[in-house]
Amino acid sequence: MSTNKERYLDLLKELVAIPSVSAKREHLPETADLIAKALTDLGGETAVEDSYFAPLVISHFKSQKPNAKTVIIYNHYDVQPAEPFDLWESDPWTLTEKDGKLFGRGVDDDKGNLTARLTALADYLEEHNNALPVNLTFIVEGSEETASQHLDDYFKKHPELKADLIIWESGSKDKDDRPIISGGNKGIVTFNLKAKTGGIDLHSSLAAVVNGAPWRLSQALATFFDQDGRIAVPHFYDQVREPNEREKELIEQLPDTRESFIEKNQIKAPLLTDKRGDDWKQALYFEPTLNIEGITSGYQGEGVKTVLPAEALAKVEARLVPGMDPDDTLARIKEHLSQQGFLDIEVEKTLGQGGYRSDMTDPEIKRVIDLHEKTYGKDAVVIPTSAGTGPMNYAYEAIQTPIVGFGIGYPGTLDHAPNENIRLKDYDENIEVLKAIIDSYKE
Missing domain, CATH: 3.40.630.10 (Zn peptidases)
Structure with missing residues (x-):
């Protein structure tokens, strides 16, 4: 040595x-x-x-x-x-x-x-x-x-x-x-979404007339995608800088196959690109994402607790391709939630870079x-x-x-x-x- x-x-x-x-x-x-x-x-x-x-x-x-x-x-x-x-x-x-x-x-x-x-x-x-x-x-x-x-x-x-x-x-x-x-x-913008439907947790029997925070948050998150798994936030893709032909060619030449990708990552669910009929490699490298990192709400302990939670929190991220501004992207997500009737959902930016x-x-x-x-x-x-x-x-x-x-x-x-x-x-x-x-x- x-x-x-x-x-x-x-x-x-x-x-x-x-x-x-x-x-x-x-x-x-x-x-x-x-x-x-x-x-x-x-x-x-x-x-x-x-x-x-x-x-x-x-x-x-x-x-x-x-x-x-x-x-x-x-x-x-x-x-x-x-x-x-x-x-x-x-x-x-x-x-x-x-x-x-x-x-x-x-x-x-x-x-x-x-x-x-x-x-x-x-x-x-x-x-x-x-x-x-x-x-x-x-x-x-x-x-x-x-x-x-x-x-x-x-x-x-x-x-x-x-x-x-x-x-x-x-x-x-x-x-x-x-x-x-x-x-x-890729760049990124991360943010928290918080739903609050009351001042205290309630007995779950009240779910007949009260919408709990986990449901409210889940309903908001569900609006982010269409049925084919494509991001449904209006204008989300407007700033995307499309790859040129040489860049597409370099990605196409990568030796990974769809099957090896699935095996390596132990994926059990269908690929989103299968639903859309898109090329999985081109999407992986050149498309933005919108992902839920985690959701927290209600009772997580052993056994059963019949509770209607008053608060729910989701940690969310969007991976950004060149051309996309983190703050502009988050503004479009906020506007989308507003247009969908979720003005009550709090949005807090945590990190961002292009x-x-x-x-x-x-x-x-x-x-x-x-x-x-x-x-x-x-x-x-x-x-x-x-x-x-x-x-x-x-x-x-x-x-x-x-x-x-x-x-x-x-x-x-x-x-x-x-x-x-x-x-x-x-x-x-x-x-x-x-x-x-x-x-x-x-x-």
Whole structure:
């Protein structure tokens, strides 16, 4: 094992040991300080911007090459909660090696990706007498798992941040060990819907004349979809930026089949796209969603309690494709509820961010794709956008440059779940890819 790899695996061990859960707003400043020290020790001009609850780390590594390009490397140090603890085969806050894998919360999402990138930079500097052919700027935030709160505010405070390319937080391989290169993600707006039909819970015998809150809320939610499972909120799709033919083609080329998708996700109900006769892959990547995350009301304990609940709460989300504004989307949902006669349903926004999709033919992104294929000896799987959500749009709005994601994951990584893990071979290969990308700027 190289000295640099050992050094940054030790750092990864320290990082995993800190439960930097942004949902709980715990241990974020100390994690940021540890990362800042590592970047400074490596030679970066580093600052910790702590105007908000999750500090932002910015570190610059400058090239002496005239007119050198600049690449921003984005990562985050916050993690998802580790619960349920009883499903972990090892302590989630202890980096554990077993059978060529490393286990621990954040080992892939996203602390391991950061330490792999630090290893690549340290190796490159060592092998090239500290001469960089490209300016590198690390941006490491602490609220990605909670919709990157205040990341846009941080960008507004640092208008000097410029780049020719942004390398995004992480990525994976597919089931055939081909590297996946992604160029976008969906946005999101999350909100609570609350129905209140009385001041107190009532005896359920009164249901003959009183509408309980769970029924009222359910009736409101049922208006969101038509019989074919398409979102029925008027003008919901008006802002959608349709994919171009190249983007559709890239998604069509993905090897997943309808059957493998159903099997992998253990789906028992019919697919919504089956009802509509739509292509499931195109819908997954290019269509917005409206989803109920959870509903809470009434008695949930053992046995029976004959009660008519006075309050009911639903947590709802809409995944947004590029072009859709979170606040505009929520306004259309509110207007829909009003038009359907549900003025009494309270709507409370909780989080929101826009979506983004890169042009995968951009020369800087093509550079990344080509170097992955050369390093791995396999064709890359190129995805113009993911089905998930992230803060890419904040970065694009501030810096106006292409964004591309790749990383150390594999299909069994289990991000956000118990037993999150990476394979050491993927970690090592990713280090070599980033070194190749840095070196390519010598030309």
